[in-house]
Amino acid sequence: MLQKFSDNIWDLKEGVVTAIFPRRCPVCDDIVESIKIRNGKLIIGQLIHDNCKKKIRYVRGATCMKCGKPLGQADSSKEFCYDCNRVRHVYDRGFSVFDYRSISGSVYKFKYMGRQEYARFYGRAVYERYGKAIRSLGIDAIIPVPMYKGKQLTRGYNQAEVLAKMVGRELGIPVYTDAVVRNKNTLPMKELDARGRRNNLKKAFNITRNDVKFKCILIIDDIYTTGSTIDEIAHEFRIAGTRKIYFLTLAIGQTT
Structure with a gap:
């Protein structure tokens, strides 16, 4: 439980930081959206493009x-x-x-x-x-x-x-x-x-x-x-x- 809470805090901090300094995808090197909505859910701190992960x-x-x-x-x-x-x-x-x-x-x-x-x-x-x-x-x-x-x-x-x-x-x-x-x-x-x-x-x-x-x-x-x-x-x-x-x-x- 404590680890999950810590991970959530880390992801939130990552989301804030990457909103200011956009993160780049480790495959194509283009900017990854720090905050997005997928299937009605808020996704924070995405690390790689969905399509690039498939490669x-x-x-x-x-x-x-x-x-x-x-x-x-x-x-x-x-x-x-x-x-x-x-x-x-x-x-x-x-x-x-x-x-x-x-x-x-x-x-x-x-x-x-x-x-x-x-x-x-x-x-x-x-x-x-x-x-x-x-x-x-x-x-x-x-x-x-x-x-x-x-x-x-x-x-x-x-x-x-x-x-x-x-x-x-x-x-x-x-x-x-x-x-x-x-x-x-x-x-x-x-x-x-x-x-x-x-x-x-x-x-x-x-x-x-x-x-x-x-x-x-x-x-x-x-x-x-x-x-x-x-x-x-x-x-x-x-x-x-x-x-x-x-x-x-x-x-x-x-x-x-």
Whole structure:
């Protein structure tokens, strides 16, 4: 009851703010009406155009029990995807919300073009898709993948941190933005193959919060490709004594 009341207050505040500063749709980037009437009901704080929401594909059907990638029809009866059968991941399990190809343009604008407001829609999508499942895991901390300090100063924000804060609010789980740092300005991951990604990330992260011991964490990033980044961070937390490590990303592609 208290959570529902809090959500209603949040939506009301969002409606007032977006009436002054209109929100943009995370798909087409056009302005979304902050207040509208649909079937005789007042709708406040709409986050996406109705037609645009139909263009997004959520991760559904058979998925890898490790990384969460959608499995092709020929592999739908298998437990793990091809990649996870070859690589021994450090994390326990992952979740992703959207099929990458259907949301890539939105994630690009969120990541590089300052559209931090998209995180409100993303956070709500996480809650609707995985809220119950994630809260049942006993997670005591959400950890956003950190960005190298110099790069974050240039961009102005860390998209993983923005997303993590919104997911934390939706799920009622504390977010720790200072638990781990990226102490190495790694090469762009999109330019490297799987082995190159792993070599690129060696010793790239350090745990900074030795005063807090986490038993179960949820690492958050925008896109999952090979899992190299998640594994390197998970490795540091394993050394620090964390027992269970999960991850959540906005987007993921189909298994190769």
